[in-house]
Amino acid sequence: MASSHPQTTSHSGGTAHSGSAAALPFRPAGSGEYDEDGNLKPKFGRPLAEGEREIVMDVRTQDMEMNMGPQHPSTHGVLRVLLRVDGEVVTQAVPYIGYIHRCAEKIGESVEWIQYLPYTDRYDYLAAMNNNLGYSMAVEKLLGVEIPQRAMYIRTICAELNRIGSHLIAFGTYGLDLGAFTPFFYSFREREWILSIFEKICGARLTYSFIRIGGVFNDAPPGWLEEVEAFCDDFEEKWKEYNDLLSDNLIFVRRTADIGVISKEDALAYGLTGPCLRGSGVKYDLRKDQPYELYSKLEFNVPVGEGKKGQLGDCWDRYDVRMQEMRESVRIIRQCLAGIQEGPVLAKLAAALKVPAGHAYVGIENPRGELGHFVISGGDKKAIRLRVRGPSFCNLSILPKMLPGTMLADSVALIGSIDIVLGEVDR
Amino acid sequence: MAEAESKDKEKPAPPNPKFWEPAPWDHDLQALARRLAKPHGPCTADELKVVAWGPKQVEGYIDVPAAKILDVCRTLRDDAECRYDIAMCISGVDYSNDDPQLAVIYHVLSIEKNRRAQIRTWVPKSDPTLDTVESIWPAANWHERETYDLVGIVFRNHSDLRRILCPEDWVGFPLRKNYEFPKEYHGISCV
Numbered sequence: 001m002a003s004s005h006p007q008t009t010s011h012s013g014g015t016a017h018s019g020s021a022a023a024l025p026f027r028p029a030g031s032g033e034y035d036e037d038g039n040l041k042p043k044f045g046r047p048l049a050e051g052e053r054e055i056v057m058d059v060r061t062q063d064m065e066m067n068m069g070p071q072h073p074s075t076h077g078v079l080r081v082l083l084r085v086d087g088e089v090v091t092q093a094v095p096y097i098g099y100i101h102r103c104a105e106k107i108g109e110s111v112e113w114i115q116y117l118p119y120t121d122r123y124d125y126l127a128a129m130n131n132n133l134g135y136s137m138a139v140e141k142l143l144g145v146e147i148p149q150r151a152m153y154i155r156t157i158c159a160e161l162n163r164i165g166s167h168l169i170a171f172g173t174y175g176l177d178l179g180a181f182t183p184f185f186y187s188f189r190e191r192e193w194i195l196s197i198f199e200k201i202c203g204a205r206l207t208y209s210f211i212r213i214g215g216v217f218n219d220a221p222p223g224w225l226e227e228v229e230a231f232c233d234d235f236e237e238k239w240k241e242y243n244d245l246l247s248d249n250l251i252f253v254r255r256t257a258d259i260g261v262i263s264k265e266d267a268l269a270y271g272l273t274g275p276c277l278r279g280s281g282v283k284y285d286l287r288k289d290q291p292y293e294l295y296s297k298l299e300f301n302v303p304v305g306e307g308k309k310g311q312l313g314d315c316w317d318r319y320d321v322r323m324q325e326m327r328e329s330v331r332i333i334r335q336c337l338a339g340i341q342e343g344p345v346l347a348k349l350a351a352a353l354k355v356p357a358g359h360a361y362v363g364i365e366n367p368r369g370e371l372g373h374f375v376i377s378g379g380d381k382k383a384i385r386l387r388v389r390g391p392s393f394c395n396l397s398i399l400p401k402m403l404p405g406t407m408l409a410d411s412v413a414l415i416g417s418i419d420i421v422l423g424e425v426d427r
Numbered sequence: 428m429a430e431a432e433s434k435d436k437e438k439p440a441p442p443n444p445k446f447w448e449p450a451p452w453d454h455d456l457q458a459l460a461r462r463l464a465k466p467h468g469p470c471t472a473d474e475l476k477v478v479a480w481g482p483k484q485v486e487g488y489i490d491v492p493a494a495k496i497l498d499v500c501r502t503l504r505d506d507a508e509c510r511y512d513i514a515m516c517i518s519g520v521d522y523s524n525d526d527p528q529l530a531v532i533y534h535v536l537s538i539e540k541n542r543r544a545q546i547r548t549w550v551p552k553s554d555p556t557l558d559t560v561e562s563i564w565p566a567a568n569w570h571e572r573e574t575y576d577l578v579g580i581v582f583r584n585h586s587d588l589r590r591i592l593c594p595e596d597w598v599g600f601p602l603r604k605n606y607e608f609p610k611e612y613h614g615i616s617c618v
Contacts, residue, residue: 109602144447372515384522397565
């Protein structure tokens with residue numbers, strides 16, 4: 001009875017993932033080992049290997065399949081994970097995505113170059129400025145157009161402000177996932193200010209389409225740069241509150257430290273980028289290692305996970321990398337505010353834009369990792385191919401590898417620590 | 428004043444003459460091709476065609492034979508000169524309806540050497556099959572599923588080749604140039 005696997009017909013992926021409890025990093029003590037009277041046989045005497053945990057189950061368990069999502073608050077969108085659980089232990093996980101697939105790549109081939117820009121807002125809607133930037137840079141690479149200096153400064157300020165806004169969501173909702181309600185309100189207080197700053201420069205609060213091919217849509221209105229500076233001053237104080245609230249909170253630490261450890265090798269093999277990769281101790285940030293736009297002139301650190309609260313690469317490390325990055329972003333913004341000069345903000349381009357033929361792949365450091373735009377132009381008004389490499393999509397692909405062996409409640413901590421945006425996973 | 432502005436708009440700024448040049452972290456494709464050829468790599472020198480960076484097509488790549496893609500990728504990952512440890516992006520491309528072939532382009536990144544490179548391979552539209560590189564980079568799993576889903580390239584020996592973004596009963600491959608939009612889907616009108 002304990003080993004019977006209920007078969008379901010609602011999904012077709014069951015045969016391909018024949019994960020078994022034998023492959024787990026630990027052995028649930030007593031699973032399937034009962035004496036004639038049905039009592040659990042004790043399993044002692046074998047020393048535990050390093051990294052192995054023994055979980056003693058006091059009730060007879062049975063394999064069960066259950067859906068986490070698509071409507072589940074901790075999946076941050078419409079992600080469905082088909083979990084196979086043995087009691088409280090996940091033995092297999094199959095993510096199903098595509099619920100909000102909006103054919104971004106097909107649309108990219110169907111509309112003109114400039115018209116595609118609003119669609120970029122919609123994949124990672126928490127970091128729309130960064131998406132605009134990535135797409136614009138890819139097209140600019142084919143055009144060979146030079147961007148005015150002032151536009152670059154405004155772009156960098158906006159991208160970094162958006163990074164803070166995005167990480168604030170990651171911070172707030174991660175607390176929410178793990179039962180801490182208050183940080184969510186604190187983070188939204190500051191995020192609200194960021195959104196109103198964006199509203200003042202481009203009129204939109206979420207889908208900006210502000211960074212354009214050739215520069216930015218308009219110049220900063222009077223007083224805008226001063227307000228950004230006031231935000232930076234305020235944010236550095238507020239940032240300390242976040243740490244007091246959550247980072248060192250004992251309950252939070254116990255729910256994230258040593259949970260969901262991603263080794264450096266796994267992170268590289270699964271193509272993780274951004275805070276997930278840096279959380280595993282790999283010091284790699286495109287802004288530093290392959291700098292674009294102004295980043296080679298700016299001074300900032302690249303925070304990496306150090307295993308402060310547990311093993312290197314656990315959920316807490318990934319969380320901490322995001323927290324540290326917010327402070328680095330403030331540093332970057334301050335340098336931009338000091339260096340910005342008067343000048344034009346948009347390069348002159350033809351109204352009916354024809355992009356010269358060619359291939360161009362441009363990757364930029366989004367809050368979630370490397371956002372790559374691979375554009376192929378045939379010299380026409382539309383693209384031949386517009387490939388989007390979304391960081392959330394690639395970061396999520398490690399889920400079937402990471403979830404087996406964790407406790408069911410920890411799967412929430414793990415998914416939250418990867419910080420996905422389903423708009424970008426599904427595109 | 429308005430006239431002067433409209434004249435300005437008619438004359439876009441000329442492009443930067445050096446715009447197509449590779450960045451310092453882009454691998455010199457000639458050097459990479461020498462590495463992929465024997466004795467280090469699996470290919471003979473005339474199997475590899477280097478399309479260098481240039482103003483006509485900006486980003487360069489190396490065309491490799493489809494039959495050797497697995498060995499080429501293994502060399503890319505393991506060779507001491509390459510060490511490409513991340514498969515950043517795998518894209519299927521249908522260049523045009525007249526083209527009898529589909530392209531698959533691999534963008535790879537080496538964190539150790541801080542380098543990027545891209546290779547391309549071709550498969551015929553009549554039989555679009557290619558070896559999976561999942562065994563080399565597990566990240567390729569989902570990229571290849573997406574390529575199968577949208578472009579219709581079948582990856583041999585893939586562990587779980589299902590549609591990933593479109594529904595499982597979707598008909599056709601949307602990013603093929605001859606794709607026809609469906610009239611309806613489960614009773615939902617698409618016109």
